[in-house]
Amino acid sequence: MNQPDKVQQHWAATQRLTYIMIGIWAFFSFFIHMFAPALNGIKILGFPLGFYMAAQGSLIVFVVQLFWFSGAQDKVDRKYGMAEDD
Amino acid sequence: MATEAKTDFTSNLGRIYTIYTGGFVAFVIFIAILERVGVPNNILGYLFVAFTIGVYAAIGILSRTMQVDEYYVAGRKVPSFYNGMATAADWMSAASFIGMAGTLYLLGYDGLAFILGWTGGYVLVATLIAPYLRKFGCYTVPDFLAFRFGGNAARIAGIVVLMSCSFTYVVAQIVGTGLIGARLLGMSFEMAVFVGLVGILVCSMLGGMRAVTWTQVAQYIVLIIAYLVPVVILSTQKFGIPIPQLTYGTVLSEIQIKEAALGVSAAASHIVPFARYDPLNFFALVLCLMVGTASLPHVLMRYFTTPSVREARSSVAWTLLFIFILYFTAPAYAAFAKLEVFENVIGKPLGQLPGWIYSYGKIGLIQICGVNAVDVASITAACGRIAGHTGILGLANFAIQADAIVIATPEIAGLPYVVSGLVAAGGLAAALSTADGLLLAIANALSHDVYSRMINKDAPVKKKLIIARVLLVVVAIIAAYVAAGRPADIVAMVAWAFSLAAAGLFPALVMGIWSKKTTSAGAVAGIWAGFLTTLTYLVVTRYFPGFGVDVMGMTSHVHPVTRVPLVDLAKLKAEQPAIFQQGMVLINHPLASRVGYFNVANISAGLFGMPIGFITMWLVSKFTTAPNMEMQNFIDDIRRPRGAAVMIEKAG
Numbered sequence: 001m002n003q004p005d006k007v008q009q010h011w012a013a014t015q016r017l018t019y020i021m022i023g024i025w026a027f028f029s030f031f032i033h034m035f036a037p038a039l040n041g042i043k044i045l046g047f048p049l050g051f052y053m054a055a056q057g058s059l060i061v062f063v064v065q066l067f068w069f070s071g072a073q074d075k076v077d078r079k080y081g082m083a084e085d086d
Numbered sequence: 087m088a089t090e091a092k093t094d095f096t097s098n099l100g101r102i103y104t105i106y107t108g109g110f111v112a113f114v115i116f117i118a119i120l121e122r123v124g125v126p127n128n129i130l131g132y133l134f135v136a137f138t139i140g141v142y143a144a145i146g147i148l149s150r151t152m153q154v155d156e157y158y159v160a161g162r163k164v165p166s167f168y169n170g171m172a173t174a175a176d177w178m179s180a181a182s183f184i185g186m187a188g189t190l191y192l193l194g195y196d197g198l199a200f201i202l203g204w205t206g207g208y209v210l211v212a213t214l215i216a217p218y219l220r221k222f223g224c225y226t227v228p229d230f231l232a233f234r235f236g237g238n239a240a241r242i243a244g245i246v247v248l249m250s251c252s253f254t255y256v257v258a259q260i261v262g263t264g265l266i267g268a269r270l271l272g273m274s275f276e277m278a279v280f281v282g283l284v285g286i287l288v289c290s291m292l293g294g295m296r297a298v299t300w301t302q303v304a305q306y307i308v309l310i311i312a313y314l315v316p317v318v319i320l321s322t323q324k325f326g327i328p329i330p331q332l333t334y335g336t337v338l339s340e341i342q343i344k345e346a347a348l349g350v351s352a353a354a355s356h357i358v359p360f361a362r363y364d365p366l367n368f369f370a371l372v373l374c375l376m377v378g379t380a381s382l383p384h385v386l387m388r389y390f391t392t393p394s395v396r397e398a399r400s401s402v403a404w405t406l407l408f409i410f411i412l413y414f415t416a417p418a419y420a421a422f423a424k425l426e427v428f429e430n431v432i433g434k435p436l437g438q439l440p441g442w443i444y445s446y447g448k449i450g451l452i453q454i455c456g457v458n459a460v461d462v463a464s465i466t467a468a469c470g471r472i473a474g475h476t477g478i479l480g481l482a483n484f485a486i487q488a489d490a491i492v493i494a495t496p497e498i499a500g501l502p503y504v505v506s507g508l509v510a511a512g513g514l515a516a517a518l519s520t521a522d523g524l525l526l527a528i529a530n531a532l533s534h535d536v537y538s539r540m541i542n543k544d545a546p547v548k549k550k551l552i553i554a555r556v557l558l559v560v561v562a563i564i565a566a567y568v569a570a571g572r573p574a575d576i577v578a579m580v581a582w583a584f585s586l587a588a589a590g591l592f593p594a595l596v597m598g599i600w601s602k603k604t605t606s607a608g609a610v611a612g613i614w615a616g617f618l619t620t621l622t623y624l625v626v627t628r629y630f631p632g633f634g635v636d637v638m639g640m641t642s643h644v645h646p647v648t649r650v651p652l653v654d655l656a657k658l659k660a661e662q663p664a665i666f667q668q669g670m671v672l673i674n675h676p677l678a679s680r681v682g683y684f685n686v687a688n689i690s691a692g693l694f695g696m697p698i699g700f701i702t703m704w705l706v707s708k709f710t711t712a713p714n715m716e717m718q719n720f721i722d723d724i725r726r727p728r729g730a731a732v733m734i735e736k737a738g
Contacts, residue, residue, distance in 0.1 A: 011725055018213050025209040029202060029376065030369055036195070036359040046335030051357045054198035055417040056331065059205050063410050066212050066403035073217075074396055082726040084394045 010080035017076060021069050028058040096163055103168075106141075107307050113137055118504040127503045131271035134507040135281065138308060138515065142301045143288035149300050150292035154547055157294030157554065158225040158530060159390045164299055166397040170404025172302035173388040175309065175519035177204075177379075177405070178412055179255075180262025181580060183309060183516035187419035188488025194356040196363040197420070201413050203375025203584075205406060210380035212402035216389040218599045220398035221724045223731025224390065226527075227383040227591065228535045231613075233733060234598040234717075236606035238540060243613040245531050247590035248383045250621070251583035252524045253565070255384075258580045259521035260286075260569035263514060269449050270493060270510035276570055283566040285514070286521045291555055294530075298522045299391060305515035306408060312512020313412050313492075317419050320499040330418040337421040344428035348481055353647060356424060363687075364646040370690035377696060378584025381591035384520075384527035395727035423491045426498050432481050436466050439479065442497040451490035455483045525565070529558035575628075575673065581689045582624050589695025590617035593703050599725070601707075602718050608707030616699020623682070623691040631677035632666030640681040652680045 032039075036050030044052065077083035095102075117130050155161055164172070182204070190197040224230045228244035260282050267278020289301040321330035324337075341356050354361055360368060379385065388405075392398045430440050436454075439462075446452045447459025455468035455475070469475045469483060492513075496505040533554035538545060545553070569576075594613050597604040626634040634640035635655060642651040653676060658665060671678050679688055686693055713721075723732050 007722060007726065011722075014725065021209060021213045025206060025213075029206045029372060033202070033359075033369075033372075034365065040357060040359070043339075044335070045332065046337070046339040048338065048357045050359060051195055051198070051338065052335075054195065054202055054359075056414045058202060059410050059414055062206055062209055063403070063407050065209060066406055067400070069212060070396070070399040070403050073399060077396075077727050082728045084396055084727045 006080045006082070010076065010082045013076045013080065014073065017069070017072055021065065024061070024065055028053075028061045032058065096165065099165065099168060103303060103307065106304060107311075110308060110311070114504065114508055117507060118502065121502055121504050127507075128272050130503060131507050131510060134511045135267075135271060135514065138511045139281070139285045139288075139518075142285060142304060142518065145301045145304055146289040146291075146293055146297040149297035151294065151296050152548070152551060154550065156296045157551055158534065159387075160294075160296040160299045162391055162393055164391040164393070166392055166401035167404050168303050169299070169388060169392050169397075169401040171306040171408055172299045173385065173401070173405040174408035174412075175302040175306035175515070176388055176523035177385060177409060177520070178309065178516050179520040179580075180259055180266070180513060180517035182412065182416075183313060183513045184262070184266070184492055185488050186413070187416045187423070188486075188491040190417050190420035191423055191486070191491050192488055193362050195359045196361065196368060198417070199363065199368050199371045200375065201416065203372045204379060205409060205413055206372070207376035207379025208402055208406040208409070210376060211385070211389075212399055215380055215595050215599065216386060216402055217395045217398045217727070218724050219386060219595075220389055220392060221395050221727060221731065223733045225387075225534050226530050227386055227595075228531055229539075229733070230598065231594060231609070232535070232539070234721075235594070235604075235609040239610045240594070240606060240613070241535055241539065243610055243617075244591065244594075245535055247586060247613065247617050248531050249528065250617075251378075251382060251587045251590075252384060252528050254576060254579040255583050256521050256524040256528065256561075256565045257568045257573065258576045259517045259524065260566050261572065261576055262517035263521075264569060264572075265489070266510055266513045266517065269451070269489075270506060270513070275572070279566055279570050282514075282518065282521070282569075283562060285518045286525060287559065287562055289518065290522045290526055291558055294554065295387075295391060295526060298526055299388075302519045302522065305519040309512040309515040309519070310408070310411060312508045312515070313415060315508060316492075316495045316499060316501065316505055317415060317422060319501060319505075320422050320495060321418070323499060324422075330422065331414050334418040334421040337418075337425050341421060341425050341428065344425070348428065348432060350481070356421075360646060362646060364644075364685070366685065367646070367687050367690060370686055370693045374585045374588050374690045374692040374696075377588035377592050378586075378692065381587040381595060382583070383531070383587075383591070384523040387527060387530070388523070419491055419495060423495060423498065427484070427486070432479055432484060434479055436469060436477055436479060437462055439465075440498075442494050445497055446486075446490050446494050451487045451493070453485040454479065521565075525558060525562055528561050529554060532557045532561070578628075578673075578689075582691070585620050585624065585690065585692030585695065586617060588692035589620040589699050592696065593699035597700070597703055599721070602721050603707055603712050604703055605707045605710040605713060607710045608703045608705075611706045612699045612703030615702040616695040619698045620691045620695030623694055624688050627682045627688040627691075628679050629670050631671065631675070631679075631681045632668060634681050635677070636666055640683060641685075643680050643682060643685050643687065653677060655681075 033054055039050035040048035042049040074083060117133060121130055151157055186200060189200060219230055222230055228241045231244040232238060232241035260279055263282030264275045264279040267273040267281060268275045290298050317330045318328045321333045322328045325333040327333050338357060345355050389398045389401060392401050443452055443459050444461055450458050452459045454465040455472055457464055457468040459465050496509060537553050538550050590613055593616055594609045642653040642655050644651050665676060682688060720732055
């Protein structure tokens with residue numbers, strides 16, 4: 001692989017990862033809460049599920065997602081030789 | 087020597103902050119002992135303020151610097167974990183600390199829009215913006231806009247948006263310190279504002295970003311301990327489990343049972359979605375808060391301080407974790423407080439209300455039968471004036487301000503004053519840390535972007551740094567002066583900052599990084615279009631609603647559930663035409679914030695500005711010459727972490 005190819009592939013992989021992240025973000029920011037009234041029918045430890053998702057569930061997803069993202073993007077950078085020196 | 091000392095400091099951070107945390111806990115225990123031996127509460131309160139501000143000041147003074155990159159970006163040496171803590175403190179304001187739980191108390195499920203909006207935005211920060219700006223290597227957000235979009239037109243647009251979202255925000259923080267001092271510590275409001283001003287200046291003036299970073303870490307530790315302690319104790323008292331975030335599920339169930347018994351309709355229950363905001367407004371608010379988070383300069387600039395792009399990314403993750411700890415606790419506060427009110431306040435004879443009602447009624451946070459709940463006699467008299475009142479407190483007779491919930495929880499749990507003092511110190515830390523960050527963002531835009539980049543490009547380093555400090559003090563004093571006048575609208579205007587940033591800065595930042603075809607003309611046009619659209623919607627709906635209806639064809643908002651218009655415009659027009667002619671109307675004006683387009687509340691004005699900003703940027707870029715090869719290579723450069731920063735400042 002020569003350098004320009006690597007640059008292009010690195011960016012393509014970065015874009016792919018970003019789109020996945022934005023997809024997860026959109027799902028847990030908006031989509032799932034559209035069903036909050038229905039989800040509230042399910043109760044866990046006293047929490048109506050719809051309420052729980054907006055109060056904690058989505059937040060936990062965001063936190064885990066960001067640690068995962070920072071590892072995954074670093075892998076992409078290293079794979080194409082675009083990572084910073086350690 | 088200087089670098090050696092610095093390295094020493096960075097490698098010892100863990101030990102330093104562990105000792106600091108231990109010292110703070112020991113101090114709280116010491117105060118608890120003083121309380122036991124009978125030292126009066128107001129002295130204890132002052133000790134809390136003096137000790138915490140003293141520590142922040144010491145950190146600020148120890149971190150003084152005369153180097154440009156230390157002043158603007160803390161030498162880019164802040165490890166991601168600590169930058170995460172500092173950013174969390176930078177982010178969580180007086181409103182998050184004092185007001186958020188109360189908003190959830192009042193709005194129930196719909197208040198969770200703020201919880202979602204103020205956390206999810208960090209996904210956008212991490213994936214779309216922050217690592218790329220870190221690679222670029224700028225000192226301020228307008229710096230990036232100027233470089234990417236060819237010069238001062240973009241820089242000025244960026245500065246205008248930055249100022250308009252940050253200034254009201256910093257004023258609100260100083261008002262916050264005033265309120266905390268007045269309500270919890272018994273100071274006069276003006277005195278507390280002055281203390282806040284001093285607290286902010288000692289932390290930021292001598293050391294710029296470097297000093298602000300290390301004080302913000304210290305402030306995070308204080309604010310998170312202070313936020314968790316009361317509600318953890320409350321949960322332990324009630325359930326024997328010190329995890330309120332889990333136990334409040336049971337509380338929610340009990341609340342629903344109580345609601346049914348008190349005759350609250352099922353549709354208005356605490357847990358029912360979309361009873362106060364309809365789905366459109368709920369999701370519009372979530373979107374505006376998230377996108378605004380990702381565009382606010384005082385947040386973005388914190389990620390300029392990490393040693394690498396990699397650490398900028400992981401730092402966003404740490405930030406969100408530290409914010410999460412507070413935000414997933416806030417709904418627990420709301421639930422515990424609501425159950426207390428339903429169990430021990432509503433439905434009780436007026437003579438048998440718990441004592442905390444009067445403690446907070448005296449400072450205007452609780453009203454019963456329309457008057458501040460000062461004592462039994464006054465509320466009995468007020469309720470007696472209501473025809474048919476039986477002497478039993480009904481739901482409709484009771485009003486509590488959002489700010490009361492967190493403040494009152496220690497007393498609800500029957501805890502000694504030391505815990506209230508701790509909460510005051512935490513609120514103060516939240517207000518001061520956010521004010522520091524905002525003030526630095528404003529002053530740096532003026533000193534770096536306006537002075538060093540536009541007025542006197544060849545100024546020597548020493549002069550630049552003196553100018554930076556003078557501007558910092560001037561902006562701080564102006565903000566404190568405005569705050570001392572207790573501007574009524576300030577809290578509402580903070581929410582505006584998110585819509586303004588979302589519409590004004592987000593499209594330009596994202597397109598600048600993610601689209602090579604966006605041109606300078608496109609970006610500048612897009613920034614102004616998005617920003618002015620949002621600003622117009624905000625100002626017209628809030629201050630000139632009559633003009634909005636008559637000239638701009640706005641209609642009344644509708645009730646979220648019944649869909650009935652809040653104002654019958656035709657009837658009102660026929661009966662009181664003068665109402666439509668008034669300008670700069672007050673918040674209680676019958677039309678203020680009740681009219682608009684498509685039923686979108688003005689807090690979500692960014693919903694109009696964002697797409698207009700993006701579309702304008704895309705359209706104008708289509709018809710102007712694409713960026714040259716050099717610029718396209720530069721964009722490639724910021725997209726890969728490897729290699730030197732694109733913009734390297736003259737060493738100073």
